[in-house]
Amino acid sequence: MTVSKAAEKSAEATAKGAEAARARKDAPDDAGEALQLGELSEQLGYVLKRAQLKVFENFLHCMASLQLTPAQFSVLLLVEKNPGRNQTEVASTLGILRPNFVAMLDNLESRDLCARIRSTNDRRSHILVLTDKGKAVLSRAKKLVATKHEARLNELLGGANREALIAMLSKIANEF
């Protein structure tokens, strides 16, 4: 038997002991079901990922009537704030690769939320603009985010903590 296999057998014995104790429910401080997270609950990456999934899930739920994903909402917000920019500029600002931005825009354009316009300065570029409908939908989206999504967060953390959280996350996103 190899050293590694011997260690595995030893671990196996320990594991089976724990399993048997749990089966007999004779471990006093063992709830009997849930696993202990241990150091995992202090790992930034772990809680960050779990929190992000929850926030996106809630966002999608709040936006169900408008059928907007977080990524689509971010595109509409950025195009509204920066009229006259091309696909490369908008995509790179959002961390989206240009090839992957094509299908996203196809979707938004097919729903008449935004439009590509060939630039007269540089005929290679497509300038992005919100349509009338795009502006209206974005306006409704902002209201839904404020009254449902952000309101829920304020309720959970309080306004001051919410601002501190955003500030720390921004710092990590920009400087880590």
Add this chain to the structure above:
Amino acid sequence: MTVSKAAEKSAEATAKGAEAARARKDAPDDAGEALQLGELSEQLGYVLKRAQLKVFENFLHCMASLQLTPAQFSVLLLVEKNPGRNQTEVASTLGILRPNFVAMLDNLESRDLCARIRSTNDRRSHILVLTDKGKAVLSRAKKLVATKHEARLNELLGGANREALIAMLSKIANEF
């Protein structure tokens, strides 16, 4: 021309004006290059996602010598803390679906970091244990995380803020 198309033309005129002004670089308060994030920088989901990507990127960099992803690290931590649990229990605790957990375990087991052991209580179950090598690698991984990954975060935010951040993210992950 439809109403929507007329609105688009109007938006187009505005966009082209902004584009032309930028081309002439005659907009006083326009840096000339970077887009303005506007409300995006206050959107929780946006900063959360960007921060998560940065943290995972840094984690992978710190762990390059051990070739451990955040997900693999979380599995090793959880198995060490909870010996004698089966695949379903470990996977569901981490939010991993059982079918997707199979390939992950195949990888860890092929590297001799953990082992599946058929339970004697219930021969359907595979009990998970860390091998000797798995315990050693996890120990080194924890040191790398503490001295490189977490140290960087403390440097950026300070210890008190770091704890407050983790607490808020945990609250969101558990209660949002």
Add this chain to the structure above:
DNA sequence: TATTGTTATACTCTATAACTATA
């Protein structure tokens, strides 16, 4: 009949190379 681990499969995200039309 129900559950564990597994396979197969599909859908989304993300990433890279290469094409076209313009510059």
Add this chain to the structure above:
DNA sequence: TATAGTTATAGAGTATAACAATA
């Protein structure tokens, strides 16, 4: 030659159905 938009494609991550072994 270099750049903008695009296509094709490949790889992760994630989701569901169904099967064999076992309870």
